[in-house]
Structure formats: structure tokens, C-alpha cells
Amino acid sequence: MGRSIYIHIPFCERKCPYCDFYSIADRSQSSAYIEALLQEIEAFAGSEVRFDDMTDLPDTLYIGGGTPSSIPAEDIAKIVNSIRKLFGFGKDAEITIEVNPSSLTQDKALIYKDCGINRVSMGVQSLDDQVLKTLGRLHDSDCARRAIDILKNAGFTNISCDLMSGIPGQTISSAEESARELTELGIKHISCYSLSIEEGTLFEQRYKDNIEDLVPPEEEREMYHRVRALLAAKGLVRYEISNNSVGGYESRHNLNYWAGGNYYAFGAAAAGYLQDMRFTHPASVAAYIEAAKAITPESIKEYFDSKQEKSDLLITTDIMDREEKMKEYPFLALRTSYGMSRKVFLERFNVQIDEFFADAIRKNIDEGLLIEFEDTIRLTDKGFDFADKVIRDFL
Ligand code: SF4
Numbered sequence: 001m002g003r004s005i006y007i008h009i010p011f012c013e014r015k016c017p018y019c020d021f022y023s024i025a026d027r028s029q030s031s032a033y034i035e036a037l038l039q040e041i042e043a044f045a046g047s048e049v050r051f052d053d054m055t056d057l058p059d060t061l062y063i064g065g066g067t068p069s070s071i072p073a074e075d076i077a078k079i080v081n082s083i084r085k086l087f088g089f090g091k092d093a094e095i096t097i098e099v100n101p102s103s104l105t106q107d108k109a110l111i112y113k114d115c116g117i118n119r120v121s122m123g124v125q126s127l128d129d130q131v132l133k134t135l136g137r138l139h140d141s142d143c144a145r146r147a148i149d150i151l152k153n154a155g156f157t158n159i160s161c162d163l164m165s166g167i168p169g170q171t172i173s174s175a176e177e178s179a180r181e182l183t184e185l186g187i188k189h190i191s192c193y194s195l196s197i198e199e200g201t202l203f204e205q206r207y208k209d210n211i212e213d214l215v216p217p218e219e220e221r222e223m224y225h226r227v228r229a230l231l232a233a234k235g236l237v238r239y240e241i242s243n244n245s246v247g248g249y250e251s252r253h254n255l256n257y258w259a260g261g262n263y264y265a266f267g268a269a270a271a272g273y274l275q276d277m278r279f280t281h282p283a284s285v286a287a288y289i290e291a292a293k294a295i296t297p298e299s300i301k302e303y304f305d306s307k308q309e310k311s312d313l314l315i316t317t318d319i320m321d322r323e324e325k326m327k328e329y330p331f332l333a334l335r336t337s338y339g340m341s342r343k344v345f346l347e348r349f350n351v352q353i354d355e356f357f358a359d360a361i362r363k364n365i366d367e368g369l370l371i372e373f374e375d376t377i378r379l380t381d382k383g384f385d386f387a388d389k390v391i392r393d394f395l
Pocket residue numbers: 011012013014015016019020021023065066067100123
């Protein structure tokens with residue numbers, strides 16, 4: 001398993017009307033937030049709370065959000081440099097930043113490159129101006145094309161773009177065209193997400209009495225399949241429900257998460273997994289800044305050693321015992337196209353997966369949703385469409 005660090009930058013230029021992630025448009029506290037992040041990183045580094053293997057160095061760092069490119073690039077460089085100094089990086093570590101086309105500049109891209117960031121994940125969503133308008137995005141398609149140029153000019157070769165499907169007014173050919181153009185621009189990793197209407201968003205208000213404006217589910221599925229087929233034909237193969245890439249360009253950070261690996265997490269609302277504890281942070285910039293001021297290496301060590309429910313800064317969401325880890329294994333592994341490995345399960349838990357999950361495996365194989373392939377049990381193409389249902393059978 002890999003060893004990862006996640007950093008959450010909860011600021012955006014503007015709140016998108018469909019988004020329910022923890023992010024805010026008010027960036028007035030961003031400097032204080034960065035100071036708090038640096039304090040948290042330093043306190044963790046001094047705490048001796050480490051990955052399962054004390055000697056291991058992080059091999060992925062992911063700076064997500066929010067929109068990390070909405071704050072000064074120098075602040076991002078400070079964070080990367082602090083991680084490098086206090087934790088170090090493994091050989092060929094993958095260091096990713098999420099950016100949006102509207103806030104990316106050539107100067108920022110050069111600073112990212114200079115501090116060691118080697119992978120960029122950009123929220124393109126579509127290259128159709130009408131669709132981008134419906135989504136309330138700040139960029140248009142030309143701005144997205146320019147941003148890809150900016151990244152290439154700065155020397156980035158590992159660029160990922162997000163695309164969305166099922167947006168009101170979006171046609172199948174519009175979705176296909178966006179995917180096609182990105183592949184022609186040399187993008188080697190594309191994540192495809194379906195629009196979902198989340199509680200408490202402006203989209204919920206806009207569409208709750210106008211559901212006829214939404215793309216019907218069958219059409220949305222068709223859109224997803226057509227885009228996926230196009231990507232596969234261009235050499236970007238699905239390796240996880242929403243992620244497609246050219247071989248060798250998979251997100252190592254996310255693969256570690258789906259493999260059940262350990263990861264530190266720093267920042268407001270950032271969720272991590274260390275010493276069998278799944279934990280998160282307050283989903284409030286002000287509360288996070290306040291709490292980070294008070295933490296010490298000792299208080300962090302104490303939180304993990306005595307498996308506390310909560311400290312000022314960290315909130316426990318789960319303490320993973322053996323049984324929970326066994327049940328979590330299919331939940332994470334089945335998301336990927338590699339599926340569940342009999343060997344890995346046996347090595348980790350000393351039980352045969354076919355015995356432990358006998359009913360769920362048999363039922364889903366009989367229904368054509370799971371398939372056995374060499375040592376693994378994985379979703380079929382049809383199974384990917386019903387992944388949530390299949391996974392529920394294992395819980
Ligand atoms: S830019 Fe991303 S994180 Fe920010 S509001 Fe829009 S969708 Fe949410």
C-alpha cells in the first residue's frame with residue numbers, strides 16, 4: 001500500500017450552484033489559514049504519529065479543495081516545502097494540485113512546477129460554453145484551453161481533467177465532443193462525474209419543481225457509456241468507476257485510498273486514516289484556525305494513542321477493528337477495475353474471501369454483476385452501472 005498526505009484548501013473564487021463540498025468564497029482568512037496548516041503539519045511531524053511502517057516516506061501528496069489555485073501560489077509552495085522538510089518524500093513521489101481554469105496563471109503554474117508539484121488536476125467539466133454557463137462556472141471553453149496550454153508551457157505532462165455529464169441541456173454529442181477534444185489535446189487522465197442534485201445547493205432549489213429539465217437517467221447513462229467508449233478508443237481505460245487513464249497515468253494517491261492505505265490529512269474538513277482511526281477536522285475555516293493554534297505534538301500523540309473520540313482539532317469518524325476492515329475491503333476495492341484480490345484478502349485477514357463473503361459473491365456472479373478473473377473478483381461492465389447495489393450486498 002502507498003502512503004499519502006492530503007491537504008484541503010477550502011477556498012473558491014465563487015461557490016458553484018451545484019456544489020456541496022466544504023468550500024467558501026470568502027478568502028479574507030486565507031493567510032491565517034495557511035499559517036494554521038503549517039502549524040498542524042509541524043505538530044503532526046513532531047508527534048511520532050506515522051504510517052503503519054515507521055520508516056516509510058510519503059509517496060503521494062494531494063492538494064485539493066475547494067480551489068487551491070484561488071490562493072497565492074507562494075502559499076502552496078510553502079506547504080509543499082514544509083511537507084518535504086518535515087516528512088520527506090519517497091522516490092518519484094506524486095505531488096498533485098487541483099486547479100480551476102479561471103484562477104490559473106502562467107506565474108502560478110511555474111511556481112507549482114518549481115516547488116516540485118508534478119501532477120495537475122483541473123476542473124474543466126465541459127468544453128461547451130452553454131453547458132459551462134448552466135453549471136455557473138467562471139470559465140468558458142477558451143479559458144480551459146488556455147489553461148491547458150499554460151500547464152504544458154510550464155512543463156507539466158501529467159495533467160488530469162474532470163468532466164461532468166447529465167447537465168441540463170447537455171447532449172450526448174456535446175459530452176463526447178468535450179472528451180474527444182481533451183484527448184486530442186494530449187490529456188492522459190480524465191475523471192467523469194455525473195451531476196447529482198445535492199441537498200442545500202442552489203441547484204436543488206432550481207430543479208426541485210422542474211425535474212423535467214434534468215437529463216433523464218437512461219440518457220445520462222447513455223452519455224456516460226458513450227464518453228467512456230470514446231475514451232477507451234483513445235487509450236484512456238477505466239480503472240475506477242469515475243476515472244480513466246492511459247496506462248501509467250492512474251492517480252496513485254487515489255489508488256492508495258482505494259487500497260485502504262494510510263494517509264495524513266491536514267486542513268478544515270480534511271479526512272485522514274492513521275493508526276486504525278478514520279478522522280476528520282472541523283468543517284469551518286474559523287474553527288480550524290482557532291483549534292490549530294492550540295495543538296501540540298503531545299496532544300496529537302495522545303489523541304491517537306488513547307483513541308479519543310475527539311480533540312479540539314480532530315474528530316474520530318471510525319475506529320477500524322479487524323471486522324470493519326474486512327467489510328471495508330470490498331467497499332473500496334470494488335470501485336476499481338482491478339477488483340478484490342483473493343491473495344490480498346487472505347494475507348491481510350487470514351480468511352478466504354470466498355468464504356467470508358460467500359453469499360454476496362455468488363449472488364452477484366449469478367446476476368452477471370461480478371466476474372472472476374485470475375486471482376480477483378471484479379465488477380463486470382454491467383456491474384459498474386450497479387456498483388452501489390453490489391457493494392451494499394457486502395456491507
Ligand atoms: S470550484 Fe469546485 S469546490 Fe469550488 S464551488 Fe465550484 S465545484 Fe465546489
